[in-house]
Amino acid sequence: xxxxxxxxxxxxxxxxxxxxxxxxxxxxxxxxxxxxxxxxxxxxxxxxxxxxxxxxxxxxxxxxxxxxxxxxxxxxxxxxxxxxxxxxxxxxxxxxxxxxxxxxxxxxxxxxxxxxxxxxxxxxxxxxxxxxxxxxxxxxxxxxxxxxxxxxxxxxxxxxxxxxxxxxxxxxxxxxxxxxxxxxxxxxxxxxxxxxxxxxxxxxxxxxxxxxxxxxxxxxxxxxxxxxxxxxxxxxxxxxxxxxxxxxxxxxxxxxxxxxxxxxxxxxxxxxxxxxxxxxxxxxxxxxxxxxxxxxxxxxxxxxxxxxxxxxxxxxxxxxxxxxxxxxxxxxxxxxxxxxxxxxxxxxxxxxxxxxxxxxxxxxxxxxxxxxxxxxxxxxxxxxxxxxxxxxxxxxxxxxxxxxxxxxxxxxxxxxxxxxxxxxxxxxxxxxxxxxxxxxxxxxxxxxxxxxxxxxxxxxxxxxxxxxxxxxxxxxxxxxxxxxxxxxxxxxxxxxxxxxxxxxxxxxxxxxxxxxxxxxxxxxxxxxxxxxxxxxxxxxxxxxxxxxxxxxxxxxxx
Ligand SMILES: [Zn+2]
Ligand SMILES: [Zn+2]
Ligand SMILES: [Zn+2]
Numbered sequence: 001x002x003x004x005x006x007x008x009x010x011x012x013x014x015x016x017x018x019x020x021x022x023x024x025x026x027x028x029x030x031x032x033x034x035x036x037x038x039x040x041x042x043x044x045x046x047x048x049x050x051x052x053x054x055x056x057x058x059x060x061x062x063x064x065x066x067x068x069x070x071x072x073x074x075x076x077x078x079x080x081x082x083x084x085x086x087x088x089x090x091x092x093x094x095x096x097x098x099x100x101x102x103x104x105x106x107x108x109x110x111x112x113x114x115x116x117x118x119x120x121x122x123x124x125x126x127x128x129x130x131x132x133x134x135x136x137x138x139x140x141x142x143x144x145x146x147x148x149x150x151x152x153x154x155x156x157x158x159x160x161x162x163x164x165x166x167x168x169x170x171x172x173x174x175x176x177x178x179x180x181x182x183x184x185x186x187x188x189x190x191x192x193x194x195x196x197x198x199x200x201x202x203x204x205x206x207x208x209x210x211x212x213x214x215x216x217x218x219x220x221x222x223x224x225x226x227x228x229x230x231x232x233x234x235x236x237x238x239x240x241x242x243x244x245x246x247x248x249x250x251x252x253x254x255x256x257x258x259x260x261x262x263x264x265x266x267x268x269x270x271x272x273x274x275x276x277x278x279x280x281x282x283x284x285x286x287x288x289x290x291x292x293x294x295x296x297x298x299x300x301x302x303x304x305x306x307x308x309x310x311x312x313x314x315x316x317x318x319x320x321x322x323x324x325x326x327x328x329x330x331x332x333x334x335x336x337x338x339x340x341x342x343x344x345x346x347x348x349x350x351x352x353x354x355x356x357x358x359x360x361x362x363x364x365x366x367x368x369x370x371x372x373x374x375x376x377x378x379x380x381x382x383x384x385x386x387x388x389x390x391x392x393x394x395x396x397x398x399x400x401x402x403x404x405x406x407x408x409x410x411x412x413x414x415x416x417x418x419x420x421x422x423x424x425x426x427x428x429x430x431x432x433x434x435x436x437x438x439x440x441x442x443x444x445x446x447x448x449x450x451x452x453x454x455x456x457x458x459x460x461x462x463x464x465x466x467x468x469x470x471x472x473x474x475x476x477x478x479x480x481x482x483x484x485x486x487x488x489x490x491x492x493x494x495x496x497x498x499x500x501x502x503x504x505x506x507x508x509x510x511x512x513x514x515x516x517x518x519x520x521x522x523x524x525x526x527x528x529x530x531x532x533x534x535x536x537x538x539x540x541x542x543x544x545x546x547x548x549x550x551x552x553x554x555x556x557x558x
Pocket of ligand 2: 202203209210211212256257258309310
């Protein structure tokens with residue numbers, strides 16, 4: 001049996017934190033029965049009189065924000081660490097030790113506009129933020145007793161951030177905290193290792209640098225088949241080999257060893273702003289929402305710290321399958337080790353394939369006036385259902401399939417949704433395991449709406465369901481309702497629809513088997529890629545353009 005990272009469970013090593021993560025790619029296909037989140041509003045006002053971060057408004061501590069025009073930094077009114085701390089009491093037992101910590105907390109407001117996040121700011125505006133990060137890093141790290149400066153952004157209510165006004169925090173303190181301390185120790189160990197020389201840049205003293213080396217390896221992977229999401233002249237964003245969060249990103253400079261943001265050249269800063277924009281735009285575009293995440297900058301702890309550090313940013317976003325389904329780190333992850341379903345390569349492919357223009361940005365002149373926008377939106381909304389839907393008609397809820405008999409699987413889908421074939425898998429709610437039923441089921445022709453399945457020796461159960469998906473890219477189109485399977489010869493089989501004698505029949509045998517090949521693989525039709533009808537965007541856009549023309553005429557007449 002050959003190892004396939006997209007279907008065989010395996011553990012991956014995270015060399016930064018010196019820990020493993022369990023990857024269980026076969027589980028990505030199970031249906032979601034857990035909690036769903038509310039979608040965060042995208043129609044925020046430019047100025048919110050109730051927001052304590054908007055220009056001119058009073059903060060909770062009573063002070064008033066100036067009418068700032070770019071960025072604005074102030075000391076957190078409710079700081080987690082304070083400028084002075086009394087010595088810790090002598091421990092009554094070695095198991096009950098503590099140490100004092102002191103420092104300061106700052107808040108950096110990215111922009112006066114209440115409704116704009118990093119993803120929607122211009123490159124010049126992001127460059128102002130980078131300059132502000134550098135300024136605060138320099139200022140805080142020169143203060144007496146400060147040994148570490150942590151810049152981080154918590155974005156979205158899902159991450160516990162109650163105020164959508166674009167901002168980040170900076171906590172500066174008298175100790176290097178646990179995670180960066182672990183990473184710095186890993187980098188120091190790596191510098192002492194004798195790895196084979198590569199073309200990667202070197203760290204201080206000509207010693208190997210783990211992150212120079214890692215970025216170098218990732219850059220060598222073709223961008224169509226690796227973990228690189230986006231790159232530019234100086235920076236690369238990857239879903240790291242060891243990612244814990246579904247769409248986690250590691251962003252780092254790859255051309256030379258750069259310990260901290262204060263070491264960036266003007267050109268590297270501009271490239272930094274550009275890639276920050278690209279990463280955050282792709283995040284928002286992934287599920288067409290204001291994508292929540294926690295972002296942190298890891299670098300040399302302070303200006304005078306050890307150059308072993310290699311500047312990098314972590315983005316830890318919780319969303320998993322849609323704007324409303326998030327990942328929780330619970331159970332096995334809290335008690336054993338981190339675990340993920342989607343492979344980092346699949347996540348990178350999804351992010352890489354997204355548009356670099358924000359979904360809320362106007363892409364045509366249609367959205368320049370409210371009237372035209374309204375007409376275009378209505379047309380787009382009316383047209384949407386005609387193209388993008390996928391409904392499973394049978395098996396229906398509580399259908400009963402019997403071993404030794406043939407049953408119909410049927411669906412209805414948009415004819416111009418761009419899905420010319422898909423795969424069908426069978427799974428169970430109560431136990432893990434997948435049966436690969438059929439690959440490349442043709443669906444370009446709207447008359448092909450069913451296949452028949454003959455069951456043989458499939459274990460009886462009342463918790464079966466079918467998945468309709470693109471298994472190569474992990475894209476789910478639809479799932480069927482739950483149905484039952486009975487032993488051969490049982491009576492009581494009931495079906496919501498009879499079999500279709502003209503449709504192909506696939507034989508499915510035995511229990512679920514996650515490593516077996518598909519029972520049937522259909523040949524890809526020669527004309528599948530060459531659509532005879534215009535694709536969805538063409539038709540949709542044509543109607544929208546037509547709508548705009550009509551509404552221009554309408555506006556002129558009035
Ligand atoms: Zn605000
Ligand atoms: Zn390096
Ligand atoms: Zn790090």
